[in-house]
Structure formats: C-alpha cells, structure tokens
Amino acid sequence: xxxxxxxxxxxxxxxxxxxxxxxxxxxxxxxxxxxxxxxxxxxxxxxxxxxxxxxxxxxxxxxxxxxxxxxxxxxxxxxxxxxxxxxxxxxxxxxxxxxxxxxxxxxxxxxxxxxxxxxxxxxxxxxxxxxxxxxxxxxxxxxxxxxxxxxxxxxxxxxxxxxxxxx
Amino acid sequence: xxxxxxxxxxxxxxxxxxxxxxxxxxxxxxxxxxxxxxxxxxxxxxxxxxxxxxxxxxxxxxxxxxxxxxxxxxxxxxxxxxxxxxxxxxxxxxxxxxxxxxxxxxxxxxxxxxxxxxxxxxxxxxxxxxxxxxxxxxxxxxxxxxxxxxxxxxxxxxxxxxxxxxxxxxxxxxxxxxxxxxxxxxxxxxxxxxxxxxxxxxxxxxxxxxxxxxxxxxxxxxxxxxxxxxxxxxxxxxxxxxxxxxxxxxxxxxxxxxxxxxxxxxxxxxxxxxxxxxxxxxxxxxxxxxxxxxxxxxxxxxxxxxxxxxxxxxxxxxxxxxxxxxxxxxxxxxxxxxxxxxxxxxxxxxxxxxxxxxxxxxxxxxxxxx
Numbered sequence: 001x002x003x004x005x006x007x008x009x010x011x012x013x014x015x016x017x018x019x020x021x022x023x024x025x026x027x028x029x030x031x032x033x034x035x036x037x038x039x040x041x042x043x044x045x046x047x048x049x050x051x052x053x054x055x056x057x058x059x060x061x062x063x064x065x066x067x068x069x070x071x072x073x074x075x076x077x078x079x080x081x082x083x084x085x086x087x088x089x090x091x092x093x094x095x096x097x098x099x100x101x102x103x104x105x106x107x108x109x110x111x112x113x114x115x116x117x118x119x120x121x122x123x124x125x126x127x128x129x130x131x132x133x134x135x136x137x138x139x140x141x142x143x144x145x146x147x148x149x150x151x152x153x154x155x156x157x158x159x160x161x162x163x164x165x166x167x
Numbered sequence: 168x169x170x171x172x173x174x175x176x177x178x179x180x181x182x183x184x185x186x187x188x189x190x191x192x193x194x195x196x197x198x199x200x201x202x203x204x205x206x207x208x209x210x211x212x213x214x215x216x217x218x219x220x221x222x223x224x225x226x227x228x229x230x231x232x233x234x235x236x237x238x239x240x241x242x243x244x245x246x247x248x249x250x251x252x253x254x255x256x257x258x259x260x261x262x263x264x265x266x267x268x269x270x271x272x273x274x275x276x277x278x279x280x281x282x283x284x285x286x287x288x289x290x291x292x293x294x295x296x297x298x299x300x301x302x303x304x305x306x307x308x309x310x311x312x313x314x315x316x317x318x319x320x321x322x323x324x325x326x327x328x329x330x331x332x333x334x335x336x337x338x339x340x341x342x343x344x345x346x347x348x349x350x351x352x353x354x355x356x357x358x359x360x361x362x363x364x365x366x367x368x369x370x371x372x373x374x375x376x377x378x379x380x381x382x383x384x385x386x387x388x389x390x391x392x393x394x395x396x397x398x399x400x401x402x403x404x405x406x407x408x409x410x411x412x413x414x415x416x417x418x419x420x421x422x423x424x425x426x427x428x429x430x431x432x433x434x435x436x437x438x439x440x441x442x443x444x445x446x447x448x449x450x451x452x453x454x455x456x457x458x459x460x461x462x463x464x465x466x467x468x469x470x471x472x473x474x475x476x477x478x479x480x481x482x483x484x485x486x487x488x489x490x491x492x493x494x495x496x497x498x499x500x501x502x503x504x505x506x507x508x509x510x511x512x513x514x515x516x517x518x519x520x521x522x523x524x525x526x527x528x529x530x531x532x533x534x535x536x537x
Contacts, residue, residue, distance in 0.1 A: 013509070014537055043509075051520050073225060073232050077218035080236045084172045087237045088500070090509035115504030115535075151535035164504065 008033045008066070010100055012112040013043040013092045015133055016062075018152050021055045024133070027142030029064035037069045037099050040092040071095040075102040083124055088116050100126070111136060113151045115160055122164040132157040172236060174212055176221065179235045179242050181210040183228050186243065197227050238275040239514055241267035245351040248378055248387035250371060254343040259390060262341050265516050270349055270356050272514045273334055273493055276500045284353025285332040291380045295401050302377075302405045303412035310416055317419045320369035320444035327357065327376060328492065335372070336493060337361035337486040346371035348378045348387070355379045365483040366446030373410030381405075408456075414445050415453045424459055432460075433468065444483070487528045489515070498531045508537050 009032045011019075016036065019025040028034060044057045062068075079098040080086045086094055093112055097120055100110060109129045110121065121130050133152040137144055150156050184194050195206040198220055208214035216224070225232045234242055247263050274284070291305045310319055313326040324335050333355040340346075340360035345367060349356040357375040359368050378387045385402045420439070427435045436454075440447045451468055454460040460468075488494075497515065500506040506514075512522035519537030526533055 017537075048518060048520075051518070053520065073222035074218050077221040077225075077232045077236075080232065081172070081215075081218055081221070085505065087233065087239055088506045088510060090507050090513055093507055093509065113535075114507040114509070115502070116507035116510065119504035149536065156535075160504070 008035050008105075008108040009131070009136065010096055010108055010110045010112075011036050011040070012096050012114075012117070013040045013090075014113055015111045015152075016040065016044040017047075017055045017057060018113075018133060018148060019137070020057050020061050022137075022144035022146045022148055024137040024140065024142040024144045025061055025064065027140040028133075028136060029066070031140035032136065033066045034064070035067040035069065036065055037071050037092070037095045039071065039095040041065070041068050043090075043092045069099050071098050072102075075099065078102060083120055085116070085120060085123065089114075089120060093117055093120075097121075097124070113157070118157065118160045119164045119167075122161060127161050127165060130157060130161060172238075173215055175238065176216055176235045177210050177212040180216070180224060182243050183230065183234070184210075187228050189228075194224070194227070198223055239268060239272050241271045241351070245270065245349055246382075246386070247347055247349045247389060248375075248391060249344055249347045249389065250374065250391050251344045252392065254341060254390075258341045259344070262344060266338070266347065266349065266356075266358055268514050268516075269336060269338075269489070269493070270334065270351065270354065273356075273496060274351070274354050276496045276505070279500070279505055280496070286353055289331055289380060290383060291377075293381055293405065294384050295405075297405060299405065299408040302409040306373075306409045306412035307416065310413060315413075317416065318443055319416065320372070320414050323369070323372050323376070323413070324490075327372070328490075331355060331379065333357060333379065334490075334493065335359070336489050337368075339488065346375050348375040348382075350379070350382050355382075361486045361488065364446065365444055366440065366449060368486075369414055369444045370410055370446070370449060373413045374406050376413070377406040377409040411449060411453045411456070415443055415450060417457055419443070420454065420457060420459070424454075432464075436468070488525060491529050494525060494529045495531065498526050498529075498533070502534060508533070508535070512537070 011034055016025070019028050041062055044062065047054055049056070075098040076095065079094065079101045082101060083097075086097065089097065093114065093116070096110070096112060097117075100108060101124070109131050110126065111131045111133055112121070113133065118130065121127055132154040134148050135154045137148070184191070191203045191206050191210070195203045198206065200206055205214065209216050221232055221235060225234060234240070245267065247266070249259055249262075251259065277284075293301055293305060309315070313322075313330055315322045315326060327333050327335055335357045336359070338358050338361060340358065345360050345363050347358040349358070357372060357379065359371050359375075361368070363371065385405075387402065391403060423435070423439050436447050436450055440450045443450070451460065451465050455462060455465050497506065497511050501508055501511050508519055508522065512519045515522060515525070517525065523533055523536050
C-alpha cells in the first residue's frame with residue numbers, strides 16, 4: 001500500500017535528488033507528508049555542480065519537506081546494535097533508518113532505493129514499508145516529465161525485496 | 168564481520184579507554200555503573216552494551232558512536248610508515264585516516280565473502296647489523312623464488328599480492344608522499360602514489376616490500392623523511408640496497424652491459440632504465456655499486472643534463488586508482504547490497520558518479536547509480 005493520508009513518507013538523499021531531477025517533487029510533497037533527517041537534507045544540497053548530471057536541489061525544494069528530524073547518538077547506536085549491517089549504509093541512509101527505528105508511531109513508510117537499504121529494511125522486518133518513488137509519484141498524480149532511473153521504479157523494488165527475503 | 172559486532176565494540180571500548188588513560192573504575196563511574204565489574208564484563212564480551220551506554224561512552228571519550236561499531240574503520244588498529252618529503256603532520260594524519268578506511272574496507276569485505284586473512288608470515292632474516300650484501304642477496308633470492316624474471320618491476324606488484332596476500336594500492340596521495348606501508352594482523356598493505364614517475368613507483372614498491380618483510384625486526388618509523396639515506400639511517404640504507412638489487416638484477420645488468428660494447432653510456436643508461444622500469448639515476452648508482460661505473464663517472468653523468476633526468480622519455484601512463492582486486496571487491500559488495508553505493512563512494516573518498524567511473528575504468532558495470 002502506498003503512503004497516503006496520515007502516513008508519513010520517509011525519504012533519503014537519493015529520492016530527494018531524483019524527485020527534483022524528474023520534476024515530481026512538487027506533487028510528491030503536496031500530496032504526502034514527506035519527511036527526512038538532517039543528514040539527508042544536507043547531502044541533497046551537496047555534490048559537485050561541475051559534474052555532468054548534477055541536480056541542483058534548492059532551499060525552496062527542501063522547504064517543501066513536512067519535517068526534518070535530527071538524529072541522536074543514542075538513536076544511531078540503537079540501530080547499529082539492532083542491525084549489524086548498518087555500517088554498510090551511508091550516513092544519510094543510516095540516519096534515516098535510525099530515525100525510523102526510534103519512532104514510536106506505526107504510520108510511516110520508507111523510500112530508499114539502494115540494494116543495501118532494501119536489504120536492511122527486509123532484515124529489520126520493514127519489507128512491507130518500502131515504497132518505490134515510481135509508485136509514490138503515480139499516487140501523487142505526477143507523471144514525471146523525465147523518466148525515473150530504473151531503481152526508482154516499482155519493478156526494481158519488488159525484485160530486490162523478494163531477493164533479500166529469500167536470501 | 169572481521170570480529171562480530173559485539174566483539175568489535177568490546178575491543179574498541181577497551182582500547183580507547185586505555186588510550187585515553189581512563190581506568191576501568193573511572194570510566195565505569197562516568198557511565199553510571201555501580202561497580203567496575205560491569206565495564207569489565209562489557210570489555211570481556213560477557214555483557215552487551217546498551218545504546219545509551221554506547222552513546223555515553225562515545226561522548227565521554229570524544230568520539231562518535233561509529234568509532235566503536237564501524238567495521239570499515241581501523242579505529243587505532245594497524246601501523247603505518249609513510250615515505251614523504253616536506254609534508255605537514257596534519258596532512259599525513261588525514262591521509263592515514265583515508266588509507267585506514269581503504270584497508271579496513273578491503274579487509275571487512277573480504278571477511279564478509281569468506282576470505283580468511285593469511286596468518287602465514289613472510290619475513291627476511293635481516294637485522295640492523297646485516298650487511299648491504301645480505302640485503303642484496305635476499306632481493307636476489309626473492310627474485311628467483313617469485314619468478315620475477317629479467318624485468319622484476321613488471322611482475323612485482325602481482326607477485327606481492329600472490330605470495331604475501333598483501334594489498335597493493337595505487338592512490339592519489341598528498342603532494343610529497345610517495346608511498347606507505349601498513350601492517351595489520353593478516354593483512355599487509357603497500358600504497359604507492361600513482362602520480363609519481365614509473366621509475367619512482369617501482370622503487371617505492373621495492374622499498375616498501377622491504378619494510379613489510381622486516382617489520383618485526385626493524386619496525387620503520389611512522390614517517391621516513393625522504394632524504395638520501397646516511398650512515399645514521401641503517402634501515403633505510405638496507406631498504407635502498409634491497410630495492411636496487413631487486414629491481415636491477417646483477418646478472419641482467421651484466422648481460423646488457425656486455426652487449427653495449429663500445430656504445431654510448433648515456434644512451435645505454437636511458438635504454439636500460441626504460442627497459443627495467445627504473446629511473447636513470449637509480450641505475451647509475453646501481454652500476455656504480457656493481458663496479459661498472461666509478462664515482463667520477465656518475466658525477467660526470469649527473470652534470471650532463473641529457474643524462475640527469477630521473478625518468479626516461481616515453482614514460483608509462485598513470486595507473487588507474489587503487490587496483491583491480493580492490494575495486495572488484497567493493498563493486499561486488501555494492502551489487503550484493505552489503506554496501507550502499509553512496510557508502511562505497513564515501514569510503515573511497517569520492518562522490519557516487521566518480522565511483523561509477525572508477526568501476527567502469529576496470530570494466531565493471533554498476534546495475535544502478537545514485
């Protein structure tokens with residue numbers, strides 16, 4: 001089930017950049033409660049503008065986030081002690097998962113399109129909470145003017161979620 | 168994975184506590200434990216630390232939580248010896264941290280794939296009192312045993328990896344750092360600044376190999392300041408003799424010298440240096456030490472600008488970053504979901520696009536990008 005209504009959508013750096021690149025960010029953030037963590041917000045604005053394919057994420061883009069959460073050392077420690085593979089994730093991905101792990105509500109879903117994130121989510125029992133950017137953009141009524149990269153699509157997520165569930 | 172998470176945490180808490188000069192009693196009190204035994208049990212791996220305790224320990228000792236948990240850091244493990252010239256200590260510290268991450272990454276990803284570190288040590292029977300001839304004869308023995316052939320520089324990197332299960336990385340080192348060696352239990356590493364001329368890279372490899380093979384008997388200093396070794400620096404002089412004999416075999420030089428006939432010495436030096444992948448200067452001194460050139464000959468050649476360049480013309484291209492084995496291991500971890508793409512890039516001190524380019528340089532395609 002895609003995120004909707006009262007559900008919170010947690011997004012990582014890759015999702016912010018791809019949603020801005022393909023033009024579905026406004027629709028996504030208008031229709032859903034999109035949240036992230038400090039580290040992902042900061043990473044989304046980093047990068048080398050001189051690189052081909054660089055996506056310029058502006059302060060205005062980030063202002064559309066419903067909330068940006070700080071992550072404490074205790075939350076990070078809690079994730080690492082719960083999931084031995086956490087050090088295989090980058091700072092932003094790890095902090096997003098640490099925040100999700102520490103939440104005391106049950107109304108969130110997560111979009112983090114890297115195999116290491118899918119593996120982590122499945123191991124932590126969150127496989128059903130994963131969403132693809134493709135499915136979320138469709139839910140928000142956005143038809144990206146630029147096609148999403150394949151690993152942001154639902155088919156990619158289904159394939160790798162199944163892979164790690166069977167592993 | 169090299170150690171289980173809880174073993175790693177226990178070991179690193181103990182090591183950092185000792186490094187910071189805390190007694191078990193003091194740290195236990197700061198952590199709010201009623202007695203020292205609770206901390207002793209954590210350090211012994213008999214009791215698991217809680218998230219709050221881990222965060223508090225990190226705060227007290229001035230590190231982040233990952234210092235205790237991250238398998239992709241050395242966190243105080245291992246020893247380095249850098250070969251450098253005019254480099255600020257802070258620059259070296261920064262480079263050591265990066266290099267430590269590369270080495271820890273290689274080790275951890277190997278362990279995750281079931282690659283066991285080699286505990287079978289190799290060492291040379293040399294000490295500070297050994298003669299230069301002893302060092303040269305060790306080099307000759309290695310050349311023969313490792314089948315390095317007539318151009319040892321061409322086969323040395325692969326032989327080091329094969330025979331010692333050591334890691335050889337070509338890296339972008341800070342200006343002034345030409346190479347480094349590192350020793351960890353079960354994993355020796357040689358770092359070579361890939362932007363050095365080819366002759367220099369060969370020499371660094373031979374020189375650092377000497378340190379790897381004699382580390383216990385003659386532990387090198389953290390920084391070897393790259394100046395011409397003097398009598399006071401016996402270990403460096405042994406290393407130089409070893410590297411020279413390894414890269415420029417006496418028999419090969421004898422044969423080539425004989426074939427020269429009455430040919431021009433300067434031209435012979437350039438051609439031979441290029442063939443052996445060493446610098447002209449290193450070859451001049453080797454020929455002097457073998458008795459083919461007098462000191463006056465060498466001095467005369469040094470004043471000739473045509474013969475003086477340390478690197479012969481037609482230099483080899485800069486090698487690709489790191490090594491095929493290293494990049495393959497990281498690439499496989501990303502494809503298997505053991506390492507995220509962004510994490511892989513950061514560990515290698517690059518951005519995700521640069522990591523994709525690096526994989527492509529070794530013919531490895533990523534199934535997705537950042």
